[in-house]
Amino acid sequence: MSFKLLESPRLEELVNYIKTALNSKSTVLLIGECRVDYEGRASSRLEPGERLVIIKQDGAILVHRPTGYSPVNWQPSTSIIEVIYKEGVGLVIHALRDRPREYLTIVFTRINIFFAGKLVDAGNFTMYIDEKEMRDILANNPFLIEDGLRVIAVEKPVGDGFVDIYAIDKDNRHVLIELKRVTATREAVLQLYKYVEAYKNEFGEKPRGILIAPAFSPSALETALNLDLEYKYIDLKKVREYSKKKVRRTLLSDFTTGSKNDFSH
Amino acid sequence: MSFKLLESPRLEELVNYIKTALNSKSTVLLIGECRVDYEGRASSRLEPGERLVIIKQDGAILVHRPTGYSPVNWQPSTSIIEVIYKEGVGLVIHALRDRPREYLTIVFTRINIFFAGKLVDAGNFTMYIDEKEMRDILANNPFLIEDGLRVIAVEKPVGDGFVDIYAIDKDNRHVLIELKRVTATREAVLQLYKYVEAYKNEFGEKPRGILIAPAFSPSALETALNLDLEYKYIDLKKVREYSKKKVRRTLLSDFTTGSKNDFSH
DNA sequence: CTATGCATGTCGATA
DNA sequence: TATCGACGTGCATAG
Numbered sequence: 001m002s003f004k005l006l007e008s009p010r011l012e013e014l015v016n017y018i019k020t021a022l023n024s025k026s027t028v029l030l031i032g033e034c035r036v037d038y039e040g041r042a043s044s045r046l047e048p049g050e051r052l053v054i055i056k057q058d059g060a061i062l063v064h065r066p067t068g069y070s071p072v073n074w075q076p077s078t079s080i081i082e083v084i085y086k087e088g089v090g091l092v093i094h095a096l097r098d099r100p101r102e103y104l105t106i107v108f109t110r111i112n113i114f115f116a117g118k119l120v121d122a123g124n125f126t127m128y129i130d131e132k133e134m135r136d137i138l139a140n141n142p143f144l145i146e147d148g149l150r151v152i153a154v155e156k157p158v159g160d161g162f163v164d165i166y167a168i169d170k171d172n173r174h175v176l177i178e179l180k181r182v183t184a185t186r187e188a189v190l191q192l193y194k195y196v197e198a199y200k201n202e203f204g205e206k207p208r209g210i211l212i213a214p215a216f217s218p219s220a221l222e223t224a225l226n227l228d229l230e231y232k233y234i235d236l237k238k239v240r241e242y243s244k245k246k247v248r249r250t251l252l253s254d255f256t257t258g259s260k261n262d263f264s265h
Numbered sequence: 266m267s268f269k270l271l272e273s274p275r276l277e278e279l280v281n282y283i284k285t286a287l288n289s290k291s292t293v294l295l296i297g298e299c300r301v302d303y304e305g306r307a308s309s310r311l312e313p314g315e316r317l318v319i320i321k322q323d324g325a326i327l328v329h330r331p332t333g334y335s336p337v338n339w340q341p342s343t344s345i346i347e348v349i350y351k352e353g354v355g356l357v358i359h360a361l362r363d364r365p366r367e368y369l370t371i372v373f374t375r376i377n378i379f380f381a382g383k384l385v386d387a388g389n390f391t392m393y394i395d396e397k398e399m400r401d402i403l404a405n406n407p408f409l410i411e412d413g414l415r416v417i418a419v420e421k422p423v424g425d426g427f428v429d430i431y432a433i434d435k436d437n438r439h440v441l442i443e444l445k446r447v448t449a450t451r452e453a454v455l456q457l458y459k460y461v462e463a464y465k466n467e468f469g470e471k472p473r474g475i476l477i478a479p480a481f482s483p484s485a486l487e488t489a490l491n492l493d494l495e496y497k498y499i500d501l502k503k504v505r506e507y508s509k510k511k512v513r514r515t516l517l518s519d520f521t522t523g524s525k526n527d528f529s530h
Numbered sequence: 531c532t533a534t535g536c537a538t539g540t541c542g543a544t545a
Numbered sequence: 546t547a548t549c550g551a552c553g554t555g556c557a558t559a560g
Contacts, residue, residue, distance in 0.1 A: 049388030066384035119331035123314030
């Protein structure tokens with residue numbers, strides 16, 4: 001990684017550093033005092049304070065306060081970025097986004113740290129269980145849901161939606177299965193209900209509706225009961241064992257014991 | 266702002282710097298090569314690459330790749346953070362979150378930049394139009410919706426939800442109004458439909474249902490038609506004019522003209 | 531503390 | 546390109 005680092009630079013001289021960095025698709029970090037205006041789908045104003053501003057290699061901009069997960073202001077990667085020094089005002093960074101049309105303006109009155117560097121990051125990112133994979137695993141291993149279940153289709157179009165799994169049970173009844181990877185809410189039950197009703201209208205036969213999730217909110221359980229829908233708890237750890245991707249678990253104990261080989265590949 | 270900045274530090278010596286920084290509730294930035302494992306609601310693995318890691322003053326952790334708005338991995342502010350140097354492995358940062366129980370592990374094999382500083386940020390943040398304010402403005406100025414409309418309540422409980430505005434029209438018909446600050450989708454129409462149906466069941470009278478938004482998706486329009494619901498376009502700029510908060514617009518021209526007093530307060 | 535719905539949601543897939 | 550649905554959604558608020 002090649003980078004440029006400046007401590008407490010003068011704002012005037014920084015303009016060209018930033019422009020150069022942006023032109024060469026570097027990642028820029030600025031730490032200092034600024035205020036921020038945003039105007040677009042909504043509008044906001046952030047009064048002066050010390051923040052971290054990140055301008056990424058694809059033009060994404062993040063303004064982070066010293067606390068919290070979310071950036072207080074931002075612009076996704078489609079931005080056009082201008083950098084100007086205005087005497088008596090400060091270092092002005094202006095980001096324009098098309099569709100939706102949005103403006104973001106950052107005005108620095110002091111900068112403590114400037115960093116610009118080309119980060120090289122080709123590392124692969126794998127998410128091991130998302131809802132799609134959970135669906136595929138259960139579709140390929142329907143006994144995890146119920147004995148004697150035969151899966152006919154995944155993402156079967158029903159009404160104006162798609163039910164996750166469509167199957168026939170051991171008594172030859174039709175089954176619509178809706179999956180949630182997290183706690184199922186009433187919304188999930190209503191979604192399943194919509195499918196069941198649409199299926200009934202479309203195919204003339206009322207199917208069983210089963211909601212599968214690792215947990216259920218009370219209102220979900222109540223609604224399921226009222227709407228004559230079934231629900232079934234699923235153990236994600238168990239599902240994960242059937243994943244084709246090998247998942248290497250990282251445990252807290254890896255770091256609290258003295259073992260040195262936890263990360264050997 | 267007091268801060269500590271190190272260029273290409275040795276990982277061994279960095280451990281104490283980081284611990285000290287975290288203890289004193291400083292914001293920590295690390296730029297270097299790392300890999301990341303996550304395990305919780307889902308699991309993920311990020312192979313080695315150069316990234317920016319932010320540990321905020323409240324314990325929020327963000328791992329940012331050189332592109333994109335979203336952090337590739339993160340932990341919100343409820344984390345417990347451990348920092349360990351493991352010979353032959355690297356600098357290990359471990360963040361544990363309760364509820365939901367989630368583990369995040371970052372392993373640095375090289376660090377180019379270490380920054381730790383106490384950012385002072387008391388600046389006020391104002392969002393000028395969110396849905397709540399849009400609702401209040403329309404409730405206080407119902408003529409913006411329709412002539413002769415009398416608002417009875419906002420956030421009126423209907424069924425197991427709350428309709429944004431409840432009103433009586435000039436013909437004394439009951440009206441349920443659902444607001445969207447952005448393009449209304451079919452989901453928004455279905456939500457309104459739920460309220461209209463629930464109201465009918467609860468109060469024995471079928472109310473008018475009006476969906477108000479600056480734009481509508483085709484399926485929203487179609488669904489509204491099918492479900493006998495009304496829709497009305499609203500101009501957010503017009504609504505904004507009735508806002509009690511004075512909005513001072515920040516325009517691109519502010520920075521492209523020579524004026525120096527654009528940010529005077 | 532849980533449940534509910536908004537968000538400048540963002541992001542990917544799809545028609 | 547617009548629309549749709551998922552997300553490790555996060556987050557505030559109401560009950």
